[in-house]
Amino acid sequence: MSDDHTHVQEFFTARAADWDRRFPDDAPAYAAAVAELGLREGGRVLDAGCGTGRALPALRAAVGPSGVVLGADLTPAMLREAARAGRDRDGVLLLTDVAALPLRSSSLDAVFAAGLIAHLPDPAGDLREIARVVRPGGVLALFHPIGRAALAARQGRTITPDDLRAEPNLRALLTRSGWRMTSYADEDDRFLALAVRAD
Numbered sequence: 001m002s003d004d005h006t007h008v009q010e011f012f013t014a015r016a017a018d019w020d021r022r023f024p025d026d027a028p029a030y031a032a033a034v035a036e037l038g039l040r041e042g043g044r045v046l047d048a049g050c051g052t053g054r055a056l057p058a059l060r061a062a063v064g065p066s067g068v069v070l071g072a073d074l075t076p077a078m079l080r081e082a083a084r085a086g087r088d089r090d091g092v093l094l095l096t097d098v099a100a101l102p103l104r105s106s107s108l109d110a111v112f113a114a115g116l117i118a119h120l121p122d123p124a125g126d127l128r129e130i131a132r133v134v135r136p137g138g139v140l141a142l143f144h145p146i147g148r149a150a151l152a153a154r155q156g157r158t159i160t161p162d163d164l165r166a167e168p169n170l171r172a173l174l175t176r177s178g179w180r181m182t183s184y185a186d187e188d189d190r191f192l193a194l195a196v197r198a199d
């Protein structure tokens with residue numbers, strides 16, 4: 001386990017028990033973002049960095065009982081909270097680093113990742129690994145239920161041009177990692193970038 005991962009685990013372990021209570025009204029925003037993945041009945045989808053599994057009910061609703069829903073996270077405490085909330089009924093929870101997913105290549109239709117990429121020590125390498133497990137033409141959604149400026153204000157910082165999620169930076173990062181960005185929205189109450197897995 002690298003120092004970066006130890007730091008991430010400590011950070012989220014301290015927040016796990018309160019995570020859902022801190023953001024009680026986000027479910028409709030997650031459902032709206034999941035709808036943009038265009039999933040079908042029987043589809044196969046991963047929530048990368050699923051945390052307490054807030055997206056899992058919407059993902060399960062999108063693919064139905066015959067679909068496959070996986071939630072992957074590095075922090076055991078977040079996954080414990082997901083199970084405590086009963087979200088392991090909507091998806092299979094995997095304790096794993098997204099840098100090395102225990103999944104076959106091209107086995108998924110889509111990946112949903114909320115609040116994940118800012119925490120990755122090697123965003124390009126990790127997005128490449130996520131691309132590996134998605135079929136060509138499959139979709140990636142990078143979501144946050146708050147826009148970049150509002151999040152920065154909440155955290156007492158300002159956004160600089162080198163911000164990973166600034167549109168030109170994210171477009172270039174995705175291109176380097178096997179994705180083609182197809183849409184980008186950074187609004188007060190939502191950040192959502194969509195990308196398609198390149199051939």
Ligand SMILES: C[S@@+](CC[C@H](N)C(=O)[O-])C[C@H]1O[C@@H](n2cnc3c(N)ncnc32)[C@H](O)[C@@H]1O
Pocket residue numbers: 008009012048049050051052053054072073074075078096097098099113114115116119120
């Ligand atoms: C900001 S939280 C978001 C959780 C959830 N997606 C949500 O929207 O409520 C980020 C999550 O990503 C997880 N995470 C960070 N780096 C990871 C990695 N390399 N592999 C898997 N999960 C990771 C953390 O443990 C944490 O649960």
